[in-house]
Amino acid sequence: MTTATGTWTKVGVVGDLTPGEGRTYVVAGSQVAVFLLADGTLRATAAVCPHRGGPLADGQIDGAVVVCPLHQYAFSLDTGICADNVGAVAVFPARVVADAIEIGVPGA
Numbered sequence: 320m321t322t323a324t325g326t327w328t329k330v331g332v333v334g335d336l337t338p339g340e341g342r343t344y345v346v347a348g349s350q351v352a353v354f355l356l357a358d359g360t361l362r363a364t365a366a367v368c369p370h371r372g373g374p375l376a377d378g379q380i381d382g383a384v385v386v387c388p389l390h391q392y393a394f395s396l397d398t399g400i401c402a403d404n405v406g407a408v409a410v411f412p413a414r415v416v417a418d419a420i421e422i423g424v425p426g427a
């Protein structure tokens with residue numbers, strides 16, 4: 320199956336995730352951080368912080384943002400935009416299908 324921008328790729332099962340935390344997967348050669356929100360929905364971003372390369376999957380989720388563990392800049396989990404203007408992180412479609420985590424990454 321394809322998304323508007325690429326192909327859905329199964330990366331694991333939702334039981335591997337802890338609500339409120341992130342985990343990094345490799346999709347089509349790129350590291351993708353996947354977050355399970357408290358409402359059971361998923362968000363996916365590039366795993367590397369655009370500021371200075373911090374590991375976003377290790378960041379804290381605060382509402383609809385992830386806070387990078389290195390310098391505490393916050394990036395929207397929906398748009399990837401940082402309100403402090405240090406750049407934006409790529410965001411990807413993410414869904415759960417029969418307990419499988421699927422990520423839509425361009426070119427995958």
Ligand code: FES
Nearest residue numbers: 368371373387390
């Ligand atoms: S490396 Fe992420 S905020 Fe600096």
